[in-house]
Amino acid sequence: MKPTVLITGGAGFIGRNVCRKLLLSNCSVRIYDNFLPQIHGINDSLPDDIAPHVELVKADIRDRANLLNALENTDVVIHLAAETGTGQSMYEISRYFDVNVQGTANLLDILQNRKSGSSVRSLIVASSRAIYGEGSYTCPEHGLVIPESRTNSRMSSGDFELYCPECEQVVSLADTDETAPFRPMSIYGLTKQVQEQAILMHARTNELNAFALRYQNVFGPGQSLKNPYTGILAVFSNLARQGHPIDVYEDGLESRDFVYIDDVVEATMRAVMHTGPFVGALNVGTGETVPVITVAQEINNYFGNNSEIRVLGAFRLGDIRHNKASTRRLESVLNFKPLIPFQEGLHKFLAWAETQPLEDKTAYQKSVFELQGRGLMGKGRVYIHADNINITS
Numbered sequence: 201m202k203p204t205v206l207i208t209g210g211a212g213f214i215g216r217n218v219c220r221k222l223l224l225s226n227c228s229v230r231i232y233d234n235f236l237p238q239i240h241g242i243n244d245s246l247p248d249d250i251a252p253h254v255e256l257v258k259a260d261i262r263d264r265a266n267l268l269n270a271l272e273n274t275d276v277v278i279h280l281a282a283e284t285g286t287g288q289s290m291y292e293i294s295r296y297f298d299v300n301v302q303g304t305a306n307l308l309d310i311l312q313n314r315k316s317g318s319s320v321r322s323l324i325v326a327s328s329r330a331i332y333g334e335g336s337y338t339c340p341e342h343g344l345v346i347p348e349s350r351t352n353s354r355m356s357s358g359d360f361e362l363y364c365p366e367c368e369q370v371v372s373l374a375d376t377d378e379t380a381p382f383r384p385m386s387i388y389g390l391t392k393q394v395q396e397q398a399i400l401m402h403a404r405t406n407e408l409n410a411f412a413l414r415y416q417n418v419f420g421p422g423q424s425l426k427n428p429y430t431g432i433l434a435v436f437s438n439l440a441r442q443g444h445p446i447d448v449y450e451d452g453l454e455s456r457d458f459v460y461i462d463d464v465v466e467a468t469m470r471a472v473m474h475t476g477p478f479v480g481a482l483n484v485g486t487g488e489t490v491p492v493i494t495v496a497q498e499i500n501n502y503f504g505n506n507s508e509i510r511v512l513g514a515f516r517l518g519d520i521r522h523n524k525a526s527t528r529r530l531e532s533v534l535n536f537k538p539l540i541p542f543q544e545g546l547h548k549f550l551a552w553a554e555t556q557p558l559e560d561k562t563a564y565q566k567s568v569f570e571l572q573g574r575g576l577m578g579k580g581r582v583y584i585h586a587d588n589i590n591i592t593s
């Protein structure tokens with residue numbers, strides 16, 4: 201029989217797309233979401249193609265009574281509801297712990313203590329690359345190492361490299377697999393670590409299936425263009441469309457493993473449908489990296505090159521240098537590897553983004569000022585113009 205699936209945070213970017221796929225597979229879907237204004241603005245309804253086909257509970261993940269009812273006759277929970285801004289989490293600490301950690305505790309408390317027992321057989325939680333911090337690197341002398349986080353003094357002098365913890369040589373990027381230690385560098389990452397550990401622990405104790413899907417940088421049509429605290433594709437495309445300068449942090453060569461939404465949906469669906477016993481974490485990424493400067497240039501090109509790309513050497517405390525996921529465990533457990541190349545996904549995203557209303561850039565500027573005002577932004581020494589990568593101190 202097809203499962204009944206509860207998606208917390210199901211009105212968000214990943215949730216809506218997973219929901220569409222579940223409906224196509226004839227699953228019953230219940231969405232639980234408080235339509236956080238930072239993401240949804242004033243809109244508090246589901247898209248027309250989804251709304252008539254799902255049960256919607258508009259409520260906060262910390263609301264015990266509503267969540268208790270929503271879990272009635274549920275087979276699978278996909279727990280996506282969360283605050284998601286890495287930078288913002290560094291100063292809205294209580295809020296991030298409250299929603300992400302206490303919200304997850306509320307969910308597990310209900311499942312564990314429900315008088316009538318629970319029908320839930322499988323839990324899927326949206327974990328993140330952020331739990332690894334800098335992740336894995338290779339030292340020419342010591343092989344695979346986990347470097348310490350970068351220091352402010354080095355970054356302020358324009359040195360963004362990572363160094364071997366044993367011999368201080370510069371290290372090169374390696375694939376980070378699921379055995380890498382937890383080293384989150386942001387409050388957001390720490391809350392994701394706690395979420396996944398709590399869910400996996402609950403599943404082991406109660407003999408449920410559980411997947412902590414460590415999503416890398418997810419992108420695609422439908423991602424929030426309103427939230428200035430997360431999503432560089434959304435931020436850059438909004439600036440490029442209006443010809444405003446695009447500021448890139450560090451030296452622009454920092455990179456991310458961008459994974460297209462359809463691939464994320466496929467991985468999540470396979471976890472939902474997985475019947476064998478499994479409790480553990482899986483990276484959901486491509487194993488490929490794209491430098492942030494390339495992202496800015498591609499987006500600027502698409503919109504007619506009207507923006508100046510400024511690589512200022514500034515940096516955000518809590519940001520990592522690179523991330524590159526090992527996909528080996530994903531392939532072996534769910535028999536799936538994300539396939540959609542970044543360029544292809546980017547063009548689909550941009551074709552959609554240009555049909556959307558422009559967002560005022562002041563919201564983004566405010567998010568930067570908030571970091572600066574709290575001493576969470578480092579001023580760089582270097583100035584590099586993107587078309588001419590010369591460093592002039």
Ligand SMILES: NC(=O)c1ccc[n+]([C@@H]2O[C@H](COP(=O)([O-])OP(=O)(O)OC[C@H]3O[C@@H](n4cnc5c(N)ncnc54)[C@H](O)[C@@H]3O)[C@@H](O)[C@H]2O)c1
Nearest residue numbers: 209211212213214234235236260261280281282326415418
């Ligand atoms: N998008 C990414 O690149 C990425 C990467 C790694 C992990 N994740 C995780 O995946 C999940 C979904 O991400 P997304 O990109 O769809 O984000 P999103 O912001 O689009 O969706 C999150 C949803 O959660 C809801 N929500 C927030 N606080 C809530 C609360 N207190 N109660 C109920 N609902 C609440 C929001 O209204 C929103 O609809 C999140 O847990 C996020 O941390 C996302």
